Amino acid sequence: MTDAATPDAATWLSDLGDLFDRVEQVAGVPLQTLWVSELEDQSILLPASDADPVHRILYRDNTHETTPYLVAMEAVQLLRVLQAPGEQQLAMLPRREARERVVSEAERRNRDLSLAQQRKVGLNLYNTTLSQLRTVPPAMAVDRWLFEQLPQLRSRQDAFLRQQCQELAEGLALGMDRRMPPLVLQANRAMDAAYAIHAATLSGVPEFSLPYQGSAWEELGTELLQLAQASTSDAAESTEVSDPDRQVIDAWAERLGIARWYDWS
Missing domain, CATH: 3.30.2010 (Zincin-like)
Known part of the structure; x- marks a missing residue:
């Protein structure tokens, strides 16, 4: 309807x-x-x-x-x-000790703000990083599915990917790096780079990943994409039904050093 x-x-x-x-x-x-x-x-x-x-x-x-x-x-x-089988449909839950560690590091990098603002920045960085980790791998899998299954949406897909990559590039230009703890910065930029490279490859528009070319983020983003491909292949070859998103997410988290930031429940 x-x-x-x-x-x-x-x-x-x-x-x-x-x-x-x-x-x-x-x-x-x-x-x-x-x-x-x-x-x-x-x-x-x-x-x-x-x-x-x-x-x-x-x-x-x-x-x-x-x-x-x-x-x-x-x-x-x-x-x-x-x-996905019901037992695999788990929620990502934050870990308090990891959250408070990020907040503490963010506070030290934002002394020019009020105490309330410092904590708000830290909480936002922690929550945003986990949200990005939880959503980017599934979104890329959906993009690939639609590219293969619904070719009539290709022009719409290109427009969407272009919009997303423009927003990522604008985020690079905000000059927020000094306010972000190194681990948060690495995770954020690497996942952004992975998505931009994914978009450039899928659409055939190299310019989508241009802001990351030649940077450390491009190298790490490429590693994340390789981990995603490996996890998807392993899931396809397995005789057991499983949740490929969770496998990719955990693999990314391990590589980015944030595997202890959350639990599945």
């Missing part, structure tokens, strides 16, 4: 019909897309529940070039979650 507010939205929602049918077949419940103009995020997934057995993807802008791709990403990520 869809709520298409414009002819353009009706067209691209129709293009995603086969994907939605596949999700509904696996889920066993309907998948609904709704245009919500006042939505804070560009798109959001509201999973079904016992009280409301309908998966819903809400999206904000029904005419923007990247909106169809965002909706498709939500649908594919839902499909990947539904296909």
